[in-house]
Amino acid sequence: MPSLSGYKSELDYSYAPGIFPSMECLLARPELTRRLLLHSSAAGREGTEKLISLARERGIRTEEADRVLARISGKENCYAAAVFEKFRDRLDPEKPQVVLHQPGDSGNVGTILRTALGLGVEDIALIRPCADLFDPRTVRASMGSLFRLRVKVYDSFEEYEAEMGERQLYPFMLDASVPLAEAMKEPPPRRRTLIFGNEGRGLPPEFAKKGQPVRIPSNDKVDSLNLAIAAGIGLYAFLDKEQAGA
Amino acid sequence: MPSLSGYKSELDYSYAPGIFPSMECLLARPELTRRLLLHSSAAGREGTEKLISLARERGIRTEEADRVLARISGKENCYAAAVFEKFRDRLDPEKPQVVLHQPGDSGNVGTILRTALGLGVEDIALIRPCADLFDPRTVRASMGSLFRLRVKVYDSFEEYEAEMGERQLYPFMLDASVPLAEAMKEPPPRRRTLIFGNEGRGLPPEFAKKGQPVRIPSNDKVDSLNLAIAAGIGLYAFLDKEQAGA
Numbered sequence: 001m002p003s004l005s006g007y008k009s010e011l012d013y014s015y016a017p018g019i020f021p022s023m024e025c026l027l028a029r030p031e032l033t034r035r036l037l038l039h040s041s042a043a044g045r046e047g048t049e050k051l052i053s054l055a056r057e058r059g060i061r062t063e064e065a066d067r068v069l070a071r072i073s074g075k076e077n078c079y080a081a082a083v084f085e086k087f088r089d090r091l092d093p094e095k096p097q098v099v100l101h102q103p104g105d106s107g108n109v110g111t112i113l114r115t116a117l118g119l120g121v122e123d124i125a126l127i128r129p130c131a132d133l134f135d136p137r138t139v140r141a142s143m144g145s146l147f148r149l150r151v152k153v154y155d156s157f158e159e160y161e162a163e164m165g166e167r168q169l170y171p172f173m174l175d176a177s178v179p180l181a182e183a184m185k186e187p188p189p190r191r192r193t194l195i196f197g198n199e200g201r202g203l204p205p206e207f208a209k210k211g212q213p214v215r216i217p218s219n220d221k222v223d224s225l226n227l228a229i230a231a232g233i234g235l236y237a238f239l240d241k242e243q244a245g246a
Numbered sequence: 247m248p249s250l251s252g253y254k255s256e257l258d259y260s261y262a263p264g265i266f267p268s269m270e271c272l273l274a275r276p277e278l279t280r281r282l283l284l285h286s287s288a289a290g291r292e293g294t295e296k297l298i299s300l301a302r303e304r305g306i307r308t309e310e311a312d313r314v315l316a317r318i319s320g321k322e323n324c325y326a327a328a329v330f331e332k333f334r335d336r337l338d339p340e341k342p343q344v345v346l347h348q349p350g351d352s353g354n355v356g357t358i359l360r361t362a363l364g365l366g367v368e369d370i371a372l373i374r375p376c377a378d379l380f381d382p383r384t385v386r387a388s389m390g391s392l393f394r395l396r397v398k399v400y401d402s403f404e405e406y407e408a409e410m411g412e413r414q415l416y417p418f419m420l421d422a423s424v425p426l427a428e429a430m431k432e433p434p435p436r437r438r439t440l441i442f443g444n445e446g447r448g449l450p451p452e453f454a455k456k457g458q459p460v461r462i463p464s465n466d467k468v469d470s471l472n473l474a475i476a477a478g479i480g481l482y483a484f485l486d487k488e489q490a491g492a
Contacts, residue, residue: 020469115475118464145468216482218364222391223266229361229478232471236462236479 006071024144025082089150110141169211176213252317270390271328356387415457422459
């Protein structure tokens with residue numbers, strides 16, 4: 001992965017690299033957008049003008065910042081980046097939620113955020129230690145969907161549980177006895193949480209005793225599915241049933 | 247993405263970087279494995295000894311090659327890489343297949359290979375122009391599942407069709423009128439092909455007239471789902487139905 005030396009996790013702000021992610025930041029979280037950085041060659045590019053006029057409308061300062069853009073983005077061409085204040089939302093306990101337990105890869109986290117938003121799950125918890133939710137790579141992989149979700153990072157799963165109260169939990173585990181389709185035969189309650197573990201380790205064994213552990217049926221020719229793929233399949237399976245049962 | 251200057255697409259060989267992908271190469275395609283490259287600090291690492299003894303068994307030469315490993319892998323630690331001859335399989339027309347139409351990203355292609363193998367689809371076609379199937383980044387993202395699949399790159403979709411004959415085609419398109427779950431109400435035939443388009447452009451409009459175009463229901467808060475995620479959901483949906491109907 002490219003080095004993003006312009007960003008540090010201890011800062012209270014981060015960057016949304018790219019025209020589309022910047023647009024999402026300005027649209028969904030204008031109150032948290034500090035500045036809009038533009039590349040000197042950005043003028044006239046598709047989307048740039050719209051971005052600039054949006055910034056003007058919202059009173060957000062724009063500035064040319066070729067060097068910062070090069071530093072925060074490993075991509076050769078990064079024409080824009082919104083600078084935003086990090087945030088911590090309150091999750092909605094009445095809605096379906098996703099918990100990512102100690103995910104290690106910012107690309108995976110971003111991709112899962114984008115998938116969750118697309119498939120209608122808008123409350124996402126991360127359990128530490130985990131990839132940095134605000135790393136520009138996460139924001140880029142999320143295509144800016146980070147700004148449209150409610151997101152919160154917890155120190156432990158217990159902290160999440162204590163705050164969110166009684167819910168139906170669905171830990172996704174390779175060795176769970178119930179395949180996903182079977183777990184779906186009973187319509188899942190609205191107050192439900194899909195839980196996905198770390199890329200390498202999965203979920204700790206004690207999650208086998210929580211709620212209804214499920215597995216995605218896959219053959220033994222692969223070690224496991226990619227985390228973001230597993231989350232996509234899980235999110236789709238739950239969406240599907242809800243629609244079918246509606 | 248890291249630069250992989252040690253590899254060039256015009257070569258007739260490539261590299262499987264990493265202990266697990268190398269192992270898959272030696273296990274599934276020993277006749278195509280030319281050498282096993284090892285890092286000088288690989289000795290004693292988990293998996294390395296098994297890899298070395300497997301190479302010995304199969305008569306595959308091992309050599310220390312720290313510099314080549316550093317060049318072909320952007321990862322800081324790459325302890326092993328199998329050097330293999332590129333191959334072109336004959337797809338099995340009686341089996342379910344996946345066509346990737348002009349995919350641009352080697353990481354996506356690799357992830358889809360891994361997902362397809364895990365979900366039981368073992369015949370994969372790529373349509374040019376497309377990401378290099380044998381790029382070490384593809385191999386790495388596939389976790390070596392490339393070596394266990396039948397794969398073939400075609401110059402055009404027409405060439406694929408001419409070779410594979412009559413099949414039920416399922417082009418995945420954002421604007422297809424039939425949602426995936428509805429298309430699944432009729433059990434799909436075994437001779438079926440799921441078709442996924444390019445990351446940015448999707449499939450060309452003429453695919454709307456081929457077979458049964460389907461869409462993954464997702465809301466308009468995201469532009470589209472990530473290609474590998476869409477393929478994962480499609481593969482799962484078709485797997486699911488087949489099992490349910492079995």
